[in-house]
Amino acid sequence: MNTAHISIKNLSMGYGSFMVQEHLSFDIHHKDIFIIMGGSGCGKSTLLRHLIGLKRPCSGKIFFKDKSLWDISSSERKEIMKQFGVLYQKGALWSSMTLAENIALPMEEHTRLKPADIRDRVRFKLALVGLSGFEHYYPSEISGGMQKRAGLARAMALDPDILFFDEPSAGLDPVSSRRLDDLILELNESLGATIVVVTHELASIFAIGTNSVFLDAKARTMIASGRPRTLLESETNGIVRAFLTRGEENRIRKKTPSQG
């Protein structure tokens, strides 16, 4: 029996005739914190857009549990997409609404909760991300890190089974970025949610990742997969090693002959 939560089978993606990545096959298991990593411009975010159903793959299939995302009716697909929570790179809060309204909107659309219940839940979700008391602020009135956390609160509005993070640490200072990592770990533990993170932040990758896939821009496909720490110890591919060690190894090797 297939225990994977999300299963990608021979996925190829591209824009028009330009292929970004081809022949991607991997499984994301329940409760994984799955890292999608790779150098800049290798198609990490594009892969994420495919996983959350915003872009149709050129070929190949994406299964959620046992349903193929693009072989079902659009209303069924919407049902599946409701189980996602997505934190976009810049938070993507709706700028014309307050934080409370941002988080309330999905609940108002998809649940039959009473306004008072929704208010309580909004307050709870904001408290989870450390933003109690910010209900009536507009996104433009808070800092970038707070916007991201508010975006996370909105992503959790419908109690999703899967949370997707697009470069959570981009544009955050090291401390905020670390706090977000801790939050991800805690959500993973307490909600039991499967988490997919697109990132190239090494500290995060090693701190939270339980499984990963490495995309390479040149080969246009995945060249490594597995637990990031294990990859660091045993991966032999030079590109992956260089990425995981910030290129330190190469520099040492280059320097040794001239110095010794």
Add this chain to the structure above:
Amino acid sequence: MGTLAQVNLSEKTLEIRLKGDWTSTQKLPAFQDMVADLKAAASLTEIRFNTAHLTAWDSSAAVFLFNLYKYCASRDITFNDAGLPQGIKKLVGLAAAVPEKKDSKTPPEKQSLLKAAEKKYRDMISSIKTTLAFTGDIAMAVLRLIQGRSSMRRSVLIFQIQECSSRALPIVSLISFLVGLILAFIGAVQLMMFGAQIYVASLVGIAMIRVMGAVMTGVIMAGRTGAAFAAQIGTMEINEEVDALKTLGISPMDYLVLPRLLALAVTMPLLCLYADLMGVAGGMAVGVFMLDLNVMEYFNMTKHSVSLADFGIGIFQSIVFGILVAVSGCLRGLQCSRSASAVGSAATSAVVTSIVAIVIATALITLICSIVGI
């Protein structure tokens, strides 16, 4: 001033002396002259430097030396940087560390006329396709709304109605009043020759109420509201706010497009009616103050010559224009690509699209009316 001196130490070695200030503000020796000299020395194998009298330098010295470095590399001359200041040595070394990428980006190939035409044709087909698909999506959304299954929010609709109604009144007043005035002026000059000043009222009345009221409001709303729609939705698209709507299961059609479409379809006829009034008032101002007509006389003539059908056509046109402006604004906004300049071009293109659509629609409606005979 920076100067350059060359000292031939031997047939094979050349010492280059850099003196004075080598900075951007100074007049510096040209690299080309230097190359001409070097070309003459065919047996050269090494270049050295002496910078004992170099007082100041910046990028201009580094650029000169980097060019020299590249030239030396191409001719297998040793570039002996021992005599250079530490800073320049490091900069040149840094610039030379990664070899120039040869196949990086070739300038776009010159296309044959046929190829270019084919590309244009394909682009056009795909743009027609997306427009049709978008129109279809809107039709489906309206259908859902009629069936009561739409997730459009009343609060958003009310906000949009407010945005594109009362706030547009000042500009609509001004433009329509002036258009009425202009029409009356043009008519008056001609009609006065026959002593038929009173027909200015008919001219202005029919022109404003049947066509110009609707067209002018349409154009104003295209510039004012259509562009705003495109910019708002385009910015949302760039900030991934539209994606966030989609992934949270909220249809951008229901949430963004439908309220704007309905708001304009409702407010445009009202604005048009108001524009008609202001236009007639503009005509009346000319009639009363320039042609010495009586206010009641002018009013009665207008009432007498404008039929209910003229009114109906005007109002109908304004509804059509409202829909066209809203559709083109939302379409261009949602098509916005992800860069800062894209919002600007989305707004521009929304205005252009709506005005073209308005003119074409006016022509079609006028043609149909004349065939049917209203």
